[in-house]
Amino acid sequence: MNEREAAWPLSLRLLHWVSAGLMVPALGLGVYTVQWVHDPAARFELTQTHKGIGITILALTVVRLCRRGFVRAPEAAAAPWLRLAANAAHAALYLLLLAMPLSGWLMATTTPVRVPTIVLGLFALPYPLAPDLGLYRFARTAHVALAVAFAALILLHIVAAFGHALIWRDQTLRRMWRPSRAVGDAGEAYAAMSGAD
């Protein structure tokens, strides 16, 4: 069980890519809606979609962190400073994956314009706090600031992933998409996958 894997398990790889596939549109949709949508009905619809995506990300992140707790990170042949930086960046990404939707939830809960958030078309998200304009304004400022930080960190994450693949030429990027195998089988697994491509 403690043997180091060459790649992340399928569940975490899936959760990573699904989160990425939701997070980037959520950020884009947030900026686009606030900056460029001036039709009230479109604004309403897009905000509802944005909230729905956000709350899905929150649920996925909770599942992901629970799963992550039971998995040792795959082998990564990187310099100690790089590993340290990567760990810090990943911790920040996880933190933001929680803080972004939570600050959005706080906005949706405390705003005087309280519109139900429907989760995956199934049920209305509970709003645990009473409307509070001061708290809403704080939550909105936090949501925007966190979004800027998140966008910057995602960019860094992508640049680093390509850096690993193209400059340092290590297995870091591959372990997020190839099938999980024991270290000894890594070369074989990679060869098999390259062949399949």
Add this chain to the structure above:
Amino acid sequence: MHKFVSSKSTLAAAALSLCLLARPATCAQSWRIDEANTRIAFKIDAVGFPTTQGSFAHYSGRILIDFDRPAKSFTAFTVDSRSVNVGSPSFSDFVKSAALLNVDRYPTMSFTSTQVEKVDASTAQVTGNLTMLGVSRPLTLTVNVERDPLSKGHAVAFVATGKIARSDFGMLFGIPLIDDTLEITVKTRAVSDE
């Protein structure tokens, strides 16, 4: 006569037309509401959200006009709250919800005039009671009256505008991010079939 059919036709001119030419004896007359030219609309501003405009597709109404004695004129409209449209189905559904129009509990809203005053040749002030969410409050509408020059005195266009404080009716949702003041505009055209 030329003045009579100009686009800035007046209440007085309309009265002349009706009472002297068309209906010399009885001036208080019920007019048919031309649905193709009627729009019951509202507008509300908000902070951090575009100005929302909406309208009601279903309504019924009566217009009685007495051009000789404008004070004898009368109007009443009942609007089907469920027919509200703010541009998209889910946005409209939200406006119909308990937070705003609460249409399940209050399926209609109505306005009944209590007083009509002529202000000038083309303007009248119509005061009445607006009932919304089960609460009745006085509302004064400024009404622009314009006779359709092509109808030979058989059609009059009205544009009525007024403002309400929705909090007066217990609609507190979104205040202060969504304005308390709501602007109402009713454009209609009354047609006499006679």
